[in-house]
Amino acid sequence: xxxxxxxxxxxxxxxxxxxxxxxxxxxxxxxxxxxxxxxxxxxxxxxxxxxxxxxxxxxxxxxxxxxxxxxxxxxxxxxxxxxxxxxxxxxxxxxxxxxxxxxxxxxxxxxxxxxxxxxxxxxxxxxxxxxxxxxxxxxxxxxxxxxxxxxxxxxxxxxxxxxxxxxxxxxxxxxxxxxxxxxxxxxx
Numbered sequence: 216x217x218x219x220x221x222x223x224x225x226x227x228x229x230x231x232x233x234x235x236x237x238x239x240x241x242x243x244x245x246x247x248x249x250x251x252x253x254x255x256x257x258x259x260x261x262x263x264x265x266x267x268x269x270x271x272x273x274x275x276x277x278x279x280x281x282x283x284x285x286x287x288x289x290x291x292x293x294x295x296x297x298x299x300x301x302x303x304x305x306x307x308x309x310x311x312x313x314x315x316x317x318x319x320x321x322x323x324x325x326x327x328x329x330x331x332x333x334x335x336x337x338x339x340x341x342x343x344x345x346x347x348x349x350x351x352x353x354x355x356x357x358x359x360x361x362x363x364x365x366x367x368x369x370x371x372x373x374x375x376x377x378x379x380x381x382x383x384x385x386x387x388x389x390x391x392x393x394x395x396x397x398x399x400x401x402x403x
Contacts, residue, residue, distance in 0.1 A: 247372035256333040269325040277312035286378035296384040351398040361394025
């Protein structure tokens with residue numbers, strides 16, 4: 216089932232993105248890693264486990280933490296996360312950064328754990344990756360919010376490597392007991 220979902224996601228992304236062309240109208244070749252730390256699966260893992268982690272006292276600068284993963288110059292970016300209570304869609308990486316920087320800076324801490332994946336389909340110019348993660352978020356008031364999420368990213372192969380052009384994250388809240396079992400607080 217996962218491979219069907221990822222295949223459909225990749226097919227939809229392939230149809231919706233224009234082909235980058237050189238001055239002579241030939242397709243511009245770009246080579247991106249299919250395995251290793253610069254591959255879509257490992258970048259997806261880094262996206263959640265490094266980019267969205269926040270420790271007490273940290274400030275969160277989206278561009279500094281996650282900027283290298285997003286396509287900042289593409290007009291084909293579509294980003295969605297239902298954890299946003301207003302259910303907004305980001306149409307650029309800079310718009311997405313503006314939606315999440317404030318709320319994330321208001322958190323005292325954000326800790327994550329990968330539950331499943333990443334699963335990747337690499338189509339050459341585009342790749343799709345999915346993974347499930349858990350997040351233990353602590354508000355400035357000390358409230359713990361736990362969630363489990365499944366996220367799908369579409370990556371475009373650029374001369375600078377893989378860049379996110381599509382993001383869809385579906386989140387469900389979980390109990391304090393469940394999140395403490397999955398992502399325990401480091402101090403006990």
